[in-house]
Amino acid sequence: MASNTQEAAHGAADAAHGSAPGMPQLDFSTFGNQIFWLAVALVVIYLILSRVALPRIAAVLAERQGTITNDLAAAEDLKAKAVEAENAYNKALADARAEAQRIAAEARAEIQADLNDAIAKADAQITEKAAESEKAIAEIKAGALDSVKTVANDTAEALVAALGGKSDAKAIAAAVDERMKG
Amino acid sequence: MGKIFFFAALALVVVSGFLFAPEHAALAIHPMDQFNVSPLFGDHIAWYTPTNVTLWMGLAIVAVFALLVLGSSRRAIVPSRAQSVAELAYGFIYKMVEDVAGKDGVKFFPYIMTLFMFIVMANFLGLIPGSFTTTSHIAVTAVLAALVFFTVTIVGFVKNGVGFLGLFWVSSAPLALRPILAIIELISYFVRPVSHSIRLAGNVMAGHAVLKVFAGFAAALGAFSFLPIFAITAVYALEVLVAFIQAYVFTILTCVYLKDALHPSH
Numbered sequence: 001m002a003s004n005t006q007e008a009a010h011g012a013a014d015a016a017h018g019s020a021p022g023m024p025q026l027d028f029s030t031f032g033n034q035i036f037w038l039a040v041a042l043v044v045i046y047l048i049l050s051r052v053a054l055p056r057i058a059a060v061l062a063e064r065q066g067t068i069t070n071d072l073a074a075a076e077d078l079k080a081k082a083v084e085a086e087n088a089y090n091k092a093l094a095d096a097r098a099e100a101q102r103i104a105a106e107a108r109a110e111i112q113a114d115l116n117d118a119i120a121k122a123d124a125q126i127t128e129k130a131a132e133s134e135k136a137i138a139e140i141k142a143g144a145l146d147s148v149k150t151v152a153n154d155t156a157e158a159l160v161a162a163l164g165g166k167s168d169a170k171a172i173a174a175a176v177d178e179r180m181k182g
Numbered sequence: 183m184g185k186i187f188f189f190a191a192l193a194l195v196v197v198s199g200f201l202f203a204p205e206h207a208a209l210a211i212h213p214m215d216q217f218n219v220s221p222l223f224g225d226h227i228a229w230y231t232p233t234n235v236t237l238w239m240g241l242a243i244v245a246v247f248a249l250l251v252l253g254s255s256r257r258a259i260v261p262s263r264a265q266s267v268a269e270l271a272y273g274f275i276y277k278m279v280e281d282v283a284g285k286d287g288v289k290f291f292p293y294i295m296t297l298f299m300f301i302v303m304a305n306f307l308g309l310i311p312g313s314f315t316t317t318s319h320i321a322v323t324a325v326l327a328a329l330v331f332f333t334v335t336i337v338g339f340v341k342n343g344v345g346f347l348g349l350f351w352v353s354s355a356p357l358a359l360r361p362i363l364a365i366i367e368l369i370s371y372f373v374r375p376v377s378h379s380i381r382l383a384g385n386v387m388a389g390h391a392v393l394k395v396f397a398g399f400a401a402a403l404g405a406f407s408f409l410p411i412f413a414i415t416a417v418y419a420l421e422v423l424v425a426f427i428q429a430y431v432f433t434i435l436t437c438v439y440l441k442d443a444l445h446p447s448h
Contacts, residue, residue, distance in 0.1 A: 023214055025320045025387065030219040032229035034321040041239035042329075045246050045300050050292045053250035057272045060257050060265075067259055 211398030305425035327379035338443035
């Protein structure tokens with residue numbers, strides 16, 4: 001309501017002023033004013049932009065570009081370093097592995113030699129022991145044969161005596177020998 | 183349940199609409215009143231009088247200052263929001279000038295940036311309800327277009343001498359057609375500032391007038407005012423787009439004209 005009356009009053013005022021009824025845009029009496037203030041505004045904006053804003057923004061953008069370029073270069077550098085380090089690491093690893101293999105082979109050869117020595121020594125001892133044993137066995141065997149002859153002689157003498165004969169040691173030994181050959 | 187509430191609310195709206203409807207709901211719409219130039223003090227307008235034009239142009243300056251100077255005041259490598267908008271605006275116009283007008287057009291960049299920032303800020307400020315839109319006035323846009331026109335013409339003759347007239351002499355056309363084409367080119371050259379200025383003022387003015395007309399409908403329709411209010415919302419969104427696009431169009435056309443002045447050969 002209030003706004004309506006206000007507008008009506010406004011319209012009346014307009015009519016009283018005799019300004020363009022339709023478009024304020026075509027009211028030439030205000031052109032000078034608008035153009036003057038537009039000129040002021042443009043000059044002020046131009047001064048703000050050319051003196052302060054644009055150089056500052058350009059500097060910031062350039063600085064950022066520089067920072068990005070530097071950072072990229074640094075990153076490239078670091079990357080190269082990392083690759084180098086990796087290569088060194090790989091090389092060290094390969095060296096260490098070869099060294100380890102060499103040491104292992106050496107140790108294996110040493111052990112093998114020791115082993116061979118020990119085996120040879122053991123073989124020799126075994127042979128010696130075997131010969132000794134054989135000799136002992138032969139001795140025992142010979143001893144046993146003698147004992148058998150003695151026992152046979154004694155048994156034969158005892159048998160002959162028991163049967164009432166007169167034992168002739170010589171004849172009995174000959175007979176036992178005879179039998180033992182056969 | 184929701185349905186009942188909805189209908190109850192609707193009924194309430196309708197009843198209240200009838201109760202509180204304006205008594206003389208006759209269409210008292212003054213869509214053009216928003217464009218009135220009125221003095222801030224007193225009631226006489228001379229060329230130096232501070233008017234609402236002064237106020238809103240001043241606010242445009244303040245907005246430009248706030249965005250480009252205060253926004254970039256920290257000079258951060260990693261920009262704040264305001265600073266990145268300022269840088270975006272800078273990069274946008276710089277690239278436009280460089281791409282359209284060429285490398286040698288870059289020295290006109292501050293002038294073109296001035297035009298763009300003024301127009302875009304004036305357009306956006308004009309979208310504040312109750313504000314005054316300086317770019318809706320032919321007087322303003324005509325001065326802007328005339329500035330571009332005269333700058334471009336003078337630069338064209340200074341840079342190329344008489345060779346600038348080669349702009350009108352289409353050497354790739356058959357000889358017989360060339361004079362006719364020259365007349366057409368000449369006319370189109372002089373029509374440029376007209377279309378340049380009227381395009382901007384016309385778009386801005388039409389959009390604002392439409393908003394006001396719908397607002398008037400909303401006042402007159404009582405209960406059904408929600409229909410024009412929806413329409414206002416939609417048109418307002420469109421106007422936000424237009425506010426930027428018209429500033430962009432004005433600026434890129436300036437760059438195109440500048441390119442013609444710097445490189446008049448077709």
